[in-house]
Amino acid sequence: MFRIGHGIDVHAFAPDRKLIIGGIEIPYEKGLVGHSDADVLIHAICDAILGAAGLGDIGVHFPDSDEKYHNIDSKILLREVITKIHAIKFKIVNVDSTIIAQSPKLFPYINSMREILSPILQIEKNAINIKATTTEKLGFTGREEGIEAHAICLLQST
Helix, strand or coil: CEEEEEEEEEEEEECCCCCEECCEECCCCCEECCCCCCCHHHHHHHHHHHHHHCCCCHHHHCCCCCHHHCCCCHHHHHHHHHHHHHHCCEEEEEEEEEEECCCCCCHHHHHHHHHHHHHHHCCCHHHEEEEEECCCCCHHHHCCCEEEEEEEEEEEEC
C-alpha cells in the first residue's frame, strides 16, 4: 500500500536567531522565530510524513506548549517521526519539497541539506528533492518577513 502526505510550514524572520533550514545553519543576518530551532523545511517534511501515515501533524506530537521542545534541533523531531512510521510498518519512498524565500539564496545549500536528511529519512539522497524559489517580491516571503516550505512524501507499507 502507498500513502501520500503534504506538509506546509511558515516562520517569521527575527534578529538574534540562527537561520536553520534543512538541518544546516545558513549564514544570514536574521533567523526564524519558533519554539524549536524553527527549521521550516524539516517541519514541513515532518507534517508530510505524519499526514501520509494518518498520524496528525507536528503540533500533535511536539506541542509548542511543552518546554522539552524549546529550542530543540528539528532533526531530533524528524528522527522521532521516522520511528513512529516504522512502528506502524511504513517506510519513506521519496520526499519532494519547496522552500519559498526571497532571501537568502538557498541553492548553494541544497545538496548539503539532502546529505543531512538522507540518513535521517533512511532513503537515498536521490530520493530527496529540495527546490528553492522566490515569490518575485510578492507576499510576506517577497517582503522578506519570513520563509515558507512545502513538502510531499510518499510512504510504502513494509
